[in-house]
Amino acid sequence: MDRDKLAAHLAYGLPGTRLSNIGDQTPGWSPESGRCHENARRWVEANPTYAVVHGWLNARGETFDNRLRFHSHSVVRSPGGELLDITLGGTAPRYEFVRHPFDDDHFRDRIIGAVPTVDHLLGPDPVMPPEWFGEDASLDSRLF
Template identity: 40%
Template sequence: MIPHPIAENLRTAFIEGRVDDLHLADASDLGGFVPEKAQCHDNARRWTALHPGSMIIEGWVASGDSIFEKHSVVTNENGELLCITPREPSAHSGSFIRHQPEWSPLPFADLPAQVMHPSIVEAAARAMLGPSFE
């Protein structure tokens, strides 16, 4: 995980409430589809190939307002966001921020898997270095 300029946009979106709730797929949602753990982008491509009308939605799962994990989800038949990749419930915040291409000159696929807002780095430095940080 690295500090990254896109994290400023993600943090703003999170603070402003521009997030979507994700539904974690269960067996009834998957209907026999077998997703692979930690392969959300591939799972989404396979899902949309099997489910015409479904779309891949690229974005970020927020862990608070400063840590963001790149993630792909799909839309179900009702247009709702469906997370088809197995995730531990404890690792899932449910807050999904849709990626906006204007946030980075790089394509989504070329962005880091996880980014953090620079405030995390500063807070960690303050905690480690104490008064000498200033």
């Protein structure tokens, strides 16, 4: 699946799940900033009743109004089924989380280390004039 299709699939998955950010609120836990995938793996190794959940944070406020932005992200699922962000702290924004639309192998093999962010255009791109890419600027993928 290419990035445009992935981004569109994530957009259709909204609204996502609001996460509880507990990265700085758990005694004995020290997450590494910017290392969510490794943090989730370490958490599950130390807490085997939890599971790693791969997906995407809806970071729309970080870009233009006519664009959705998603950051690849890993969290954990508690034994009770609650999704917890063990990387971000309590003062960080509470992003919506959209689960990765494919299996864990796809995320590990194709996303981690390769696709940190995808954007989904909701209309013409405000950055580049429409004449640069033809009739439908919303289909431009050169920024991905």
